[in-house]
Amino acid sequence: MTSTTTYVPYDPDLERPKPDEDTYIDKIVDSLRGNNERAYRKTKRGLRDAHAKSHGILRGTLEVHDDLDDELAQGLFAHGGRRFDIITRLSSTSGAIRSDQMRGVRGLGIKVLGVEGERALPEDTATTQDFIMVTHRDFLFADAEAYYKRGMPTAWALARLSDPALKIGSELLAGVDKCLLRPIGRPLPESLAVFVRPNTHILGDTFYSSAPLRYGEYVARMAFVPSSPEVRALAGVRVADGTGVNAFQDMVVDFFSCHSAEYELRVQLCASSDRRWIEDATFDWPEEVSPHRTVATVRFDQQDPYTPERRAYGDDVLSFNSWRGLDAHRPLGSINRLKRKVYDASSQFRHQVNNAPMSEPGCPGDLPE
Template identity: 30%
Template sequence: MSARRRLNDGILAGVRLERRIDPYVRPLLDRAVLPPVQALVQWWVNARRRDEHLGLAEERTQPGERAVAEAIARQMAQFVEREYAPGQAQRAGNTKTYGVVHGEYTVHGGLPAHLRHGVFRHPATFRAWVRFAGPGPLAPPDLDDNGVLSIGVKLLGVDGRKLLDEEPHSQDFTGITTPTFTTPNVVENLRLQQHVYDGTPVLYFLGPRHPHLSDMVMQALYARTHSSPLLARYWSCTPCLLGPGQAVQYSLVPRDRSRGSVPWHPPDDYLRRALVTALRERDVLFDFLVQLQTDAHRMPVENASVVWPERLSPFVPVATLRLPRQEFDEKGQFALADRLSFNPWHALPEHRPLGNQNRARRTIYHQLSRLRQSMNGTPREDPDQYS
């Protein structure tokens, strides 16, 4: 094992130790440390950015961006092919499935005119599949890799032309439990994927030539020992359109604001068990919020390391996601997770993803989904048939 790999693994061992005590110190850290440290980090990030003088919802494609996206897809595909045998392939990101559950997504009535676009055009209720997952790129015991969780929401029965024709009746929304993405742009994302392949992801943040300390701190502020996927807040991290010339980010916030509890020696799949237990006992509600871009520089489209300031534009509730009480069929649900593909480009044109990270996702998600389903012999199927 190389010295770089040993250094990476030593740091991760310290992180895993911190996960044990995190539930006991996190409330204090969130109150006393998170707000001022985030403000300082964001000041530093913004002080180093130049104003690109873009308009609201305006994008700017970088030279060679498509080639970078293809390189990321190849790098992640090589990781999947190396780590997983045929029939056992998992996603290269958002890897460990905690559960796929059915739900209802209800668009509120009385929304202001500037928000009534796409699925928010009229009050309506859509059937939905919702996948809760861990970060990846592998699927170890939950306590070892639960700092950043993810959610994928697939609305069914959505009429209208889609940006990808592979799912003509779907609209997908995805999010993670941090307000910024791991990397600011696709060039840095490629560097991260190369580190992941080499087994040194921590050194992406600490490398002397290309350090990413601000991104590391932002991820650390929100990475925590989660007690349940149903008690976490999720952010889109990257924007999408909401009608012509208008960009938004979105967030899913649980109605239940309790923190839950984590056993001192939790089972390897304690997050799945928490999800199963909660949905066996009660309905679970999330508020779906959107944040309108009002300042093209302070709320950038092309830099995913910047938190859009809520003092410039607060989040506004536009819909409710209800997960009704249900019995969790483990075998069937995990088979469904293998067949479903969550992609922000499964979208109406009114919700087109924006920014270089999202433009790359169109290539990356599509190619990796095809690879995983080909390795497992689970061809893409119409998600409506499972409702």
């Protein structure tokens, strides 16, 4: 079966970088390296410059649905019924280790094991496919230039602000939004609004790729959506004040001590060759033009997702990079070209100073119990 909607076929020429993009990317890499070094001097540990704090490391499976429409049966999802083992890391996107009472964007890294095929990068010899998602539907900055000019000042400040200062800032922003901006119909900029939105249960959140990737013969964005009743019931549930600095870790551990969980992996296919769909990561792909459609089910059984051994493996050994995977799922657009250099530089630094091996898991058993 095929859809009646016309989707844009993948073509390398869909990517149209600005002439000075590499200059901005190099400046960002240098600046973030400074943040890495500052964090190491402070904590004597190498931290990720984003997604520094983990809340749980999960072992699960990803099962491709049968009878997918032709345009959905692509790449990793080409063969219905195929089941892959996965390792998943839940995190906060901040590059600092903060209290879970702080509002912000949460992250999800999915590592699919046993994936054979042509790789996006020639030097990549792994057999894993990484998908990296966040709780913000669209990225906060359009491209590398916007990230350098507006995102880096925020990153600089967040690397230095204390939790109490950040909390006061969030409360002030919330007051400005409620009392001044909303009455006149002017929303906060999205890069600030994420510090105002309520803190919700991470297992009930929906996660998004927030930037496009190749999807076999097409181009797509992805979403990770709660589907089993137990996690659907957690959608929008507020994190109560006073639940502690590690509230998310406690919630995840408590949940999986007595529950399993299922999520749907959905894709939204690109339906326009307009440059914004690929190069502007803030551009919202309209659902009425191209809705998200389910291609796979992700399942997690009962487990202890944050034993000391798992935490050490997740923090020191595991790395996630959207460029680690099949050429059929090559990341696209300026923000993803930025991530290629940023993620690699951060991982190299972290593993080096922590004297930790850079190795990819080959089987589920590589993740400690």
